Amino acid sequence: MFQNTKCECGHQNHVGTVLCEYCGKPLNDAEDANEPLEMRYDGVARKSQKANPSLIDKVWNFFSSVKIAVYLIITTLLGATLGTIFPQESTFINGDPSTYYEKTYGTIGKIYYTLGLSHTYTSWWFVTLLVMIGTSLVICSLDRVLPLYRALSKQQIRKHMRFLTRQKVVYQQEIALTGSAEEWVAQAVKPLRRRHYRVHTDGSALLAEKYRFSRWGPYINHIGLIIFLLAVLARGIPGWYMDQYIAFPEGEVKRIPDTNYYLKNEKFTVKYYKDSELPKEMQGENRLIAELYETNAVLYECVEQCDDPSKKPVLKEVTRHNIEVNKPLDYNGFMAYQTDYDPTLRLRSVKPEFRNKETGEVYGEFQLEMRDSALSYDVGPYHLELKEKYLDFGLNEEGQPVTKSQEPNAPAFLFLITGPDLAKEGELYFYFPLQIDKERFDQEALNAKLSGDFAKKFEIKVNGMKNVGLSTTSFLTIRVDSAMPFIWVGAAISMLGLVMGFYWNHRRIWLRFDGKQLTLGGHTNKNWYGMRSDVANLLKQMNIEVDAKSLDNGGENR
Amino acid sequence: MKNSRRIVQIVILLGVFILGGYAIGSAVFKSDDKPGRGSEPPAFSLVGLDGKVHKLDEYTGKGLVINFWGSWCEPCVKEMPLLEKTWKAMKDKNVEIIGVNVGEDELTVKNFVGQFGVDFPILLDKDKLATKKYAIGPMPTTYFVNSKGKITDIYVGMLDEDTLEERLKQLN
Numbered sequence: 001m002f003q004n005t006k007c008e009c010g011h012q013n014h015v016g017t018v019l020c021e022y023c024g025k026p027l028n029d030a031e032d033a034n035e036p037l038e039m040r041y042d043g044v045a046r047k048s049q050k051a052n053p054s055l056i057d058k059v060w061n062f063f064s065s066v067k068i069a070v071y072l073i074i075t076t077l078l079g080a081t082l083g084t085i086f087p088q089e090s091t092f093i094n095g096d097p098s099t100y101y102e103k104t105y106g107t108i109g110k111i112y113y114t115l116g117l118s119h120t121y122t123s124w125w126f127v128t129l130l131v132m133i134g135t136s137l138v139i140c141s142l143d144r145v146l147p148l149y150r151a152l153s154k155q156q157i158r159k160h161m162r163f164l165t166r167q168k169v170v171y172q173q174e175i176a177l178t179g180s181a182e183e184w185v186a187q188a189v190k191p192l193r194r195r196h197y198r199v200h201t202d203g204s205a206l207l208a209e210k211y212r213f214s215r216w217g218p219y220i221n222h223i224g225l226i227i228f229l230l231a232v233l234a235r236g237i238p239g240w241y242m243d244q245y246i247a248f249p250e251g252e253v254k255r256i257p258d259t260n261y262y263l264k265n266e267k268f269t270v271k272y273y274k275d276s277e278l279p280k281e282m283q284g285e286n287r288l289i290a291e292l293y294e295t296n297a298v299l300y301e302c303v304e305q306c307d308d309p310s311k312k313p314v315l316k317e318v319t320r321h322n323i324e325v326n327k328p329l330d331y332n333g334f335m336a337y338q339t340d341y342d343p344t345l346r347l348r349s350v351k352p353e354f355r356n357k358e359t360g361e362v363y364g365e366f367q368l369e370m371r372d373s374a375l376s377y378d379v380g381p382y383h384l385e386l387k388e389k390y391l392d393f394g395l396n397e398e399g400q401p402v403t404k405s406q407e408p409n410a411p412a413f414l415f416l417i418t419g420p421d422l423a424k425e426g427e428l429y430f431y432f433p434l435q436i437d438k439e440r441f442d443q444e445a446l447n448a449k450l451s452g453d454f455a456k457k458f459e460i461k462v463n464g465m466k467n468v469g470l471s472t473t474s475f476l477t478i479r480v481d482s483a484m485p486f487i488w489v490g491a492a493i494s495m496l497g498l499v500m501g502f503y504w505n506h507r508r509i510w511l512r513f514d515g516k517q518l519t520l521g522g523h524t525n526k527n528w529y530g531m532r533s534d535v536a537n538l539l540k541q542m543n544i545e546v547d548a549k550s551l552d553n554g555g556e557n558r
Numbered sequence: 559m560k561n562s563r564r565i566v567q568i569v570i571l572l573g574v575f576i577l578g579g580y581a582i583g584s585a586v587f588k589s590d591d592k593p594g595r596g597s598e599p600p601a602f603s604l605v606g607l608d609g610k611v612h613k614l615d616e617y618t619g620k621g622l623v624i625n626f627w628g629s630w631c632e633p634c635v636k637e638m639p640l641l642e643k644t645w646k647a648m649k650d651k652n653v654e655i656i657g658v659n660v661g662e663d664e665l666t667v668k669n670f671v672g673q674f675g676v677d678f679p680i681l682l683d684k685d686k687l688a689t690k691k692y693a694i695g696p697m698p699t700t701y702f703v704n705s706k707g708k709i710t711d712i713y714v715g716m717l718d719e720d721t722l723e724e725r726l727k728q729l730n
Contacts, residue, residue, distance in 0.1 A: 060567055096695060127585040131578035138570060233577065236584050255685050310605045375665060388669050392630065400673065403630045406661055 009160070019043025022156055024163030036168045036553055039523055044147040063132075063139040072136055076129045083120030086112055090119065134229045141222045152212060158205035159510045161519060167510075169522030169531055170553040171539065171546065180204075181513035184542070188511070191541035195534055197509070204513035209506075215525070217501025224494025231486035242480040245339065250471030251348050252371070253300065253315070256478055261334060262300040262315055268474040269294045270343055293341050295323040295474040299331055323476065333480055340475035347408045349469035350433045352462045354379040354417075365467070368433070370408040382419030385426070389413055393432070393441060410437045415460070427454040433462060507531050509538070522551070592693045595711060599624070599703050600691040604658065604681040607668060612656075612681055621653040621729030622703040626683075626694045628660045629670040633716035634698040638674055644722060645678035652705065653729055654679075660697065661686045704729045 006012050011022035019026055019037065021044060026037055037043070046064065053061060062068060086105060089097045097118055101109035116123050165172065177184055181204035188206060189199045197208035235241035248254055248265035255262050271292040275283055282289075297320065304314035321329040321336075329336040349369045355362045363380030370391065377384040390403040393412035401412070411433055418426040428450040432438045447455035462468060505527050511520040520539075524531040529548075536548035593599055599622075603613045625641055627634035645655040657680045659667045664682060671680060683689050692701065695714065702711045702725045710728045713721065 056564075056567055056571065059571060122585055124582055124586045127581050128578075131574070131581055135574045135578065138574070142566075142570070230577070233581050236581070255687070257687050257690060307603065308611060309603055310609060310611050372663065373665070386665060389663060389666055391666075396632075396635075402635070403666065405630050406628065 014045040016045030017043065018045075019163065020160065021151060023158075023160040024156065025160035026162060026166065034166060037163070037166045039167075041144055041148050042151040044151045046143045046147060060139060060143075063136045064143045065136075066140060069133070069136040069140055072129060072133050076126070076133060079120065079126055079129060082117050083126075086118065088119060088121070090122075130229065134226060137222050137226060137229075141219050145216070145219045148215065152215065155207060155209075157200050157202035157207040157510075158512055159521070161512075161514070164510055164512065164519045164521035166553075167521035167523050168528065168553050169520075169535055169551045171518070171520040171535065171551055173518055173544070174516050175513075175518045175544070177516055181516075184518075185511070185513070188538060188542055191538055192509070195537065197507075206509075206511045208509040211504040212506050214500050214504035215506050217497045217499070217504075219497070220500060221494050221497030224490045224492070224497055226490075227493060228487055228490030231483040231490055234483045234486065235481070240480075240482040242478070244478045245475065246478055247342075247473050247475050248295070248297075249346065249348070249473045251469070252471075259334070259480075260302050260306060261318075261331075262302065262313070263336065263476070263478075264298045264300065265474050265476075266296040266298055266320075268296070268341060268472050270341055270472070292324065293338060293474075295338060295476065297321055297323050297329055297336060297476075299329060299334070299336075333482060333484075335479045335481075337477040337479065338474070339477045342473040342475070345470040345472060347411060347433065347468070348471040350462050351467035351469075352431070352433065352460045354382060354384070354458070354460050356457060357459050358457055368413065370411055373413070380419075382417055382422075385416040385418070387414045387416050387428070393437065410434065410440075412437065412441070417454075417458070422454070427451040427458075429455065429458070429460065431460045433468075505530075507534060509535060528552075593691075593701075593709055593712070595709055597709055598707055599701060599709055600688070602658075602681075602683075602688040602691065604683055604688060607664070607671065607680045607682070612679070617654055617656075617703075618707060619652075619705055621705050621726070622701075623653065623655040623726070623729075624692075624701040624703065625655065625657045626660055626689060626692065626697055626699045626701075627657055628662060628697060629666055631697045635674070637698060637716050637718075638676055640717060640719060640722060642676055642678060644726070648726065653726060656681060658683050658688060660689050660694065702726075702729060 007020035007023060007025055007027065009020060009023040009025065011020055013021050013027065017027060019039075019042065024043070026033070026043075086101065086109065092100070097113065101113040101118060103109075105112065112118060120126055164170065175184065185201050185204055185206050189201065192199050192208045195210070197210045199206065199208045201207075242258065244257065246254065246256070248263060250265050250268050253262050253264040269292065270290055273289045273291045275286075277291075278287060278289065298317055299319045299321075300315035301318045302313045303316045305311040306313050319329070319331045321327075323329050323336055323338045325338050328338070347370055349367060351365050351367050353362045353365045363382055366377040366379050366384070368377075373386055373389060375386045377386075388401070390401055390410075390412045392403045392405040392407060392409040394402055394404040394410070396402045404410075413431045413433075415429045415431060416426045417429055418424075428447075430443060430446050430450065432441060432443050437443075444455065505524050507522070507524040507530070509520065509522045511518060513519075520535065522531050522535050532548040532551045535551055536546055539546050599614060601614045603611060606612050623641075623644075625634075625637075627638075629635065641655055641657065648655065655678050657676070657678060659680055659682050661684060662682075663684075667680060667682060670676075692699075698714075698716060700713045700717060701709060702713070704710050711725050713725065
């Protein structure tokens, strides 16, 4: 359809223009309409409004619509709520999601899992919605900010009469001029400047404007959001994001999967509140509430023989840190957070002595680790060869010794001992470090069977608790998130935009003289109260008393 | 003027298409990190009891059975003789059987292997890195990989002659 977009002032406007780009005359309204004007984007045409849209234009127009953007946001919000019904898979530390939901929540849980809602936020439809919101954000902004920028940077000072009388703040009156209209206008400049307006005059017309920058707030906010979204997206790039939950028993150096780092929990401390320190209503209930838990951690980097599992990796200490809740270890973006702990004491090592039972002579001590135990030990003149090892000793149905678990619950060691005055091929000796196991499995009888008199003369025994190494376990969350700086930058830019838009508002005052008649119009994007008070103040300075409220020309947003 | 606007439109839509496509694509094709039927088994590099390093690559072109076990796990121990027997029978039929010991000391594994007469190759996964990659839960868990390098089945629990044979048939 052909549309005449030429204004009576002679300016040729773009298709879709609401207010003439030059003089501000409303283009589409009936001559006698007098309700306040729609001032959004200063009445300029959006970029996408075109006479004959092609396919690209149609796609563009779809995303350019704020209505569509609102629907997208509402849909995304509704979709996001689905992910809050049951715990998401990503929060599982262990357990199999495929059975968890049905077992815990029944049929609904099964449906939930089958629909893929157990990973709502990484599902294709949710990501698609986010991408569409991102697209809409870019296109909506671009489509509006450029025409708006152009309109605001080439504003006409003398506006069409109808443009002024249809603002929401209007004043029209015959003035008893003492001089010319031009002089009156020139005098009005000063009080406006005092209120931080930038004033432009054109003979008997005037345009005063302040805080235009607040109009860019929403667009700066959008730039921040786009950076934020892109940063979240960048987590998908290999190596940018990692999140693991790992148990670190005290004293063990553990490799962090998919990295070149090793971490050692040197010591784990947990300190509980004393009963008297607890709130009254909790006292006397034997509650254990941790006041502090801390992991003294050492981070190593592998420098040599890292990818050859047959060789021992060469580690170099890179940093050490006492990790507490909210005080993670941070090494160039490699983070280790204190997440949990297991205070159960597990046997880590013992330092027994080899001694002569009859004379009481101690030949020496040796350090015996439960994991990665060394295979041979020299104690005084004697040599001990580790032959068999069971972390959780037991007997199977055939009566053979087996280990019942991987935990050192009932460790047992079989040594072959050689040395002075012993049989040449050596003597076998079973050693249970824990007293309870010695009795349960009858160490003495077992050894008597294995090596007869030897066990009557010699023994391996721990002398005192100071020679027993016990360890607790600390659970750390290991995280690498290279996108984080960008997320902060995006959030900061977004906040800057919000502040610009929230705490400042763009105010404009136009006035013109036609003979002795003064016509004044005012516009702001918010805080009309302040706008009217600015106008009333100006008029007062020009010796015209007017009640600020009477300037209100109707319309919304008062 | 008109032309440059069109170029801007096309550039932006193209950018959105590529970035958005990447994001959506990775959401659709994300294998949730867990190997499953039809996917390729995760790479590993483990020391065997023979002292040599073994990698997944060296079995390409062969049917492969990967059995994750531990000496403390009774059903694992019970299925060992069957695996041993099958290994002997299938050795020359382009099917390899390997056992991955989960987290035990070499001494323990060596003693166990000697005690139970296991001759098929045993690899040691002391740091449980491969165990984690293969998402092993309860043990024994056995992976079946065909000669094209795709997982045909993941069997959790003790294998018996029938279940094993049925799965071996799918390997070539």
